[in-house]
Amino acid sequence: MARRKDRPGPLEPRSEAILQAIIEEYVATAAPVGSMTLVSRYRLGVSPATVRNVMAELEAAGYIGHPHTSAGRVPTDAGYRLYVETIADVVVLAPVEQLMIRHQFGQVEFASEQWFRLAAATLAGATHVAGLATPAKPIACRVRRVDLLPNGSRTASLVLVLAEGPVKQVLLTMDEPRTREGLEAMASAINARLSGHSAAEVEQTLTSMLDESGLAPLQIRVVERVAAMMRDFDAESVEDLFSEGLLNVMAAPEFSQSDKLRRVFGALQDRRYIGGLTRLMEGRSDVHVFIGSENDHEEMHDVSLILAPYGRPGQATGVIGVLGPTRMAYPHAISTVRYVSGLMNELVDHLYA
């Protein structure tokens, strides 16, 4: 209020430079930064007193704060927000790092289940905070084929392959023994009716089958199971989250007493929270940063999320990103997430080409 002349809008270049310096120093040291340290370490071309004046303005505008009177300044969430917005569009990952990450992705064979894990691990390794990734599951899965393979005398494996790639296997118990041939015949009969169908369509087929006479009870049970598995697939898609390198975040001094972090970890295991995240990213097309209190969930008020969608909108999308303390190296993290999401896009394109 005091010395501010106009509304929060754009800051004078010098004020912005000082805010930037404060943030960079604080990110590096985790300690409140004073006017003296600032002028001695950053070529600001002004005296500590001037810096103090600017600091007072920045504080009045809500971009920085003091823990107490005789302490240095600490960026607020709003300060980080401004900082991120000024740098977000320009940061690009250094070519060396691009190369290293691309190299890591080159290692993986096209085993599709491993992509997100790899993405999460790569992000964690590159940014030294935690990497996150959800699988890119299709909006609505479709059946490719169903196999019935004999196991023991009265058990069989039901293998469901989706058009989009994923495979799932469940165990089936049968009232009476069946031959391999009998099972194969049944599988191809089922495939004829289900192949290419979505979860809803399988459901329809199931209800119509219930009216038909002459169908083996086992056949109906198999279709029931397939319908259930398809439901699961559709539901899972938004609820699975891989995280890697949470230990990196544990190492941050702000989380040395594990209390706050425990709540963060708890939220990360909450499927509803994860579902919310993916839904939040649905409309977006580029990296988005959620800083501290900008996160909807109170548990996340001490951390920042940098997320990016990937995949093909309307077909199969997922989310990758990083999670770290609000005191985080945003430029590097943002550019890394952006780069990895680009790589993930390439991979998905390759899969659907």
Next chain:
Amino acid sequence: MARRKDRPGPLEPRSEAILQAIIEEYVATAAPVGSMTLVSRYRLGVSPATVRNVMAELEAAGYIGHPHTSAGRVPTDAGYRLYVETIADVVVLAPVEQLMIRHQFGQVEFASEQWFRLAAATLAGATHVAGLATPAKPIACRVRRVDLLPNGSRTASLVLVLAEGPVKQVLLTMDEPRTREGLEAMASAINARLSGHSAAEVEQTLTSMLDESGLAPLQIRVVERVAAMMRDFDAESVEDLFSEGLLNVMAAPEFSQSDKLRRVFGALQDRRYIGGLTRLMEGRSDVHVFIGSENDHEEMHDVSLILAPYGRPGQATGVIGVLGPTRMAYPHAISTVRYVSGLMNELVDHLYA
């Protein structure tokens, strides 16, 4: 040394009762326990002075210690060990809890990949420490069948189903487009050669195929990939570990400053450590407890592991268990792990019946 008359051997009943009381009190309160609290809360039938004398003996024998002169007693790892050995054979899980756990297992359909997750989650929920589980992978996997399914124009899914149940899918890129029928024909040709084969046998087939003429390069590449996947399966089996409820352990006061715990989590992510664990349990048939410094790895010196093997020796085995602070409710944890391992045995038997 001082007052001990004979070697560590069996303790007098009264001493044992007092050790037991110390441990139970310490497990409950996490604070060193004094002679007064002990007589007031446990019906020991003796005065604090007598308890102090016994405590001195127990300390000389190495079963308990003091943090400092004027503090109460704390059990040592050796004390826990003695305690665990006196109770291990007799503890049985309360019927109510048995029912609850069995009920949880009833929920899961026979989707075999989910068993260990469920076991880990159940253990975590029942014991309030962390639950661990490795999948029960067969000693040596065998191929059941291979499918080649067209994806895009130049990509196909290679689906590998193992005789033991697990399924894996990878993406294959092809130099030239192939029809669905062509792929199916190739798949059945490959199946004829690989079905029922172990990783080593697939490897042999591959080398013999390299000498044959007239084989499509793609066919050889597929067999190569299958060989690689089989190797992976065999290797993965001992290296995968699901954990659930690590947050429970974070909540323990001994880990309030997250330093020690971070090292524990680090070790849990180390595949070599996990491999060591499973190998450690290979010869055993019942629950085994590793208390603090009994663990080979220094990172684990502040936690205890209660592990049990499950599965069919020689066919498919895995390990389940819990991880908690050395100050843990051993009787309950041991009986829970034992009970869940029994359930897992039932499940595996059912699968292989």
Next chain:
DNA sequence: GTTAGCACTCCTCCCTAACGAGTGCTAACC
């Protein structure tokens, strides 16, 4: 508008003393 000077604030660190929990010893008791 910028800067030097300076009083002021308030956190941090360190020292000390009072407190108290719990022990270990000794001597009496059963």
Next chain:
DNA sequence: GGTTAGCACTCGTTAGGGAGGAGTGCTAAC
């Protein structure tokens, strides 16, 4: 001889009180 009451002693914990210092905000000079 084992058990117990009594008591001196140890030592960590806590609270209080400067001394020190980092950093600010204000004022006045540049």
